[in-house]
Amino acid sequence: xxxxxxxxxxxxxxxxxxxxxxxxxxxxxxxxxxxxxxxxxxxxxxxxxxxxxxxxxxxxxxxxxxxxxxxxxxxxxxxxxxxxxxxxxxxxxxxxxxxxxxxxxxxxxxxxxxxxxxxxxxxxxxxxxxxxxxxxxxxxxxxxxxxxxxxxxx
Numbered sequence: 001x002x003x004x005x006x007x008x009x010x011x012x013x014x015x016x017x018x019x020x021x022x023x024x025x026x027x028x029x030x031x032x033x034x035x036x037x038x039x040x041x042x043x044x045x046x047x048x049x050x051x052x053x054x055x056x057x058x059x060x061x062x063x064x065x066x067x068x069x070x071x072x073x074x075x076x077x078x079x080x081x082x083x084x085x086x087x088x089x090x091x092x093x094x095x096x097x098x099x100x101x102x103x104x105x106x107x108x109x110x111x112x113x114x115x116x117x118x119x120x121x122x123x124x125x126x127x128x129x130x131x132x133x134x135x136x137x138x139x140x141x142x143x144x145x146x147x148x149x150x151x152x153x154x
Contacts, residue, residue, distance in 0.1 A: 054147050055112060059089065062151040069099045070150060073131060083141030089134050089148045093126035100125050100153040105136035107143035115142040123153055 053060045058075055061067035076088035085107060093099050101124045107117040117139045126132060136146070 054106075054149070058146065059148045059150065062149055065152045066101060066150050069093065069095050069152070070101055070126065072148065072150070075148075077146075080137070085138045085143040085146065087136045087146050087148065089136075090131055091124060091126065091134055091150065092131040093129055096128050098125065098127050102151050102153045103134050104149045106147050106149065107136075107138040108145040108147065109142055110144045112145060115140065117143060121151075 059072040061070070071092050071094055072089050073092045074090040078086050080086055087105060089103070089105075091101070091103060102121040103124050104121045105119040107115050107119075109115050115138070119136045122134065124132060124134060134148075136148070138146075
């Protein structure tokens with residue numbers, strides 16, 4: 001088993017001292033402690049999968065109000081003859097009042113990264129309990145996936 005050592009210089013009453021101790025141990029007296037390192041090396045990111053719905057879901061609602069007011073009742077995908085991806089999303093009003101939303105689509109490659117093909121936000125006005133299909137077409141044949149985003153219009 002390898003032990004990482006961290007060397008620390010100290011100054012005490014005008015004398016300079018140098019010492020090494022295993023990484024992760026604390027140095028200091030009763031009034032002060034200095035942590036000398038992390039025994040495992042680098043740290044990993046925290047909560048790497050928290051709030052990352054755009055990486056896993058095909059439709060995301062970007063606010064609580066949009067989620068409460070609307071839902072996506074169906075998706076339709078097809079590849080056009082030239083290789084571009086066409087997406088149709090049925091956005092349904094869930095409340096008994098008129099809602100104004102904005103809808104956009106980000107097209108992604110096979111690995112889930114954006115192809116740089118992001119459809120600008122479109123305003124969608126839904127009357128009480130209505131449903132409308134919004135269509136998006138990618139600009140090139142690199143798109144293999146997508147995320148439809150819905151937010152409240154301000």
